[in-house]
Every structure is written in C-alpha cells, then in structure tokens.
Amino acid sequence: MSTLEGTRDFSVELSELLLEDHDIVEVLNSLAKLAEQRLSMGRTVRCGIVLERPKRNMVVASGSAEAQQMEETQTGFGDGPCLEAQRSDNVIRIPDVRYEKRWKPYMDEVRNNGPMSVLAVPLRINTSATAAMNFYSYQVGDFDGEALDIALEYAKVASTTVAIALRIAEHSETAEDRRRAMESRTTIDLAVGIIMGQNRCSQDKAVDILKRASNHRNIKLRELAEQIIASVSDTAPVTDFDS
Secondary structure, three states, X not given: OOHHHHHHHHHXXXXXXXXXXXXXXXXXXXXXXXXXXXXXXXXXXXXXXXXXXXXXXXXXEEOOHHHHHHHHHHHHHOOOHHHHHHHHXXXXXXXXXXXXXXXXXXXHHHHHHOOOEEEEEEEOOOOOOEEEEEEEEOOOOOOOOHHHHHHHHHHHHHHXXXXXXXXXXXXXXXXXXXXXXXXXXXXXXHHHHHHHHHHOOOHHHHXXXXXXXXXXXXXXXXXXXXXXXXXXXXOOOXXXXXX
C-alpha cells in the first residue's frame, strides 16, 4: 500500500472515530491506538499524545500501556521531545536514544524501557490548545525515509481530527458550564428568598446577608445557599431548563 493510499484509509477511519467517540480523551486514545496499528508495519510502534488547553488539565493519551507510561513520565518531568514539539511547533527526531543528550531524566527512562528511536510531531489544530504525537520504535534509526513520511502524513490528518474533537468538546463544556451556572443561580435565588422571609428584608439586603455569611464562614456562596435550603426543606432545588 502506498503512503497516499494509507493516508486516505486513515482519514476514513478517523472520520468514523469521531462518530463513535465524543469525549476528547477517548478520541485521543483511539487516535493513538489507530496510529500504532497503522504504523506497526513489520516492527512495533507505540504512540502517545499530549494535549494542553488553556485553564484545563493537560491530557495524556496513548494507544498502549507502554506509550502511556512514557508520556506520563514525560509530563511528570515537564520536559521531553513531545512537549518540545508541542511548544516549539517543530518536528523532533531521535534516531538513537543512546546518544541523545537533551531531556536527560526523561531519556534515561526511555532507555530503561526499551524504545530505541523517537519521533515527536506537533499537531497543528489552529486553536489556543497545543498538542503533539510521540512515536516510539524499538529499532535504531527508525522514522526515516518512507516511515517518516507516513508518520508526518498521519499526524497531519490527525490534526484535523483533533481540531474537530476539540470543537465538539468545547461546545459540550460550554453547555455544561451554562447548566451549572443556572443551577447555582437557582439555588442562590431560593436561599435569598428564604432570608428575605426570615428577616423581613429587601432582596438586596438578603443578598448582602448571604455574601457576608459566606465570607465569614469561608465557604462558597452556593454551598451556603444549599445549607440554608436544606434547613427548611428536604427537597433539592430544581432548575427548569425548558422554560
């Protein structure tokens, strides 16, 4: 099979992947596993993915336990070829890990775990997030010539898949954030109403009482509101999202 034909097949499989998975972590895990299957032609290739999004935890995905261990080790040290590729937007190829002098703590772990060559490729996803794929081979001098071309082409196709998956995740997260905000608003409004009734005061005065009590007790406003509601009712507040 030619590189072009392999890339076309990969594109189809990635499109199907998006139809099956919606969680961003599951998409990345499936993507890494598929890359391992497609690149392990006559040798064993492992793949890991690192994704970093603003104000969210770094995501580490993999197609195998071996790759997961390597990526978790890399993010634990905070330095390594995949992170470097992600931050610099440059392809990094290590033909023989025995002679690599950069990222010493991480490379020591790689050498101890068997991979002999590494390829890190940035995923260009055109968002504020950054990501990279890390390929591990147990052969010296791998990811050269056609093997390098195939890995780069697959990473290029994967970039589009990750970009789409991120958009789906962001829409879902935005909807979830709005739902939680509405729930929180409902809970606080109910607590304010209880305070107004108990103290025979205005809404502004009740809000001020609730905020001062929250600061004094050093707990979140919603948590205090829930306690106030629980003190007068055994029923949890319900938000009507259909209205």
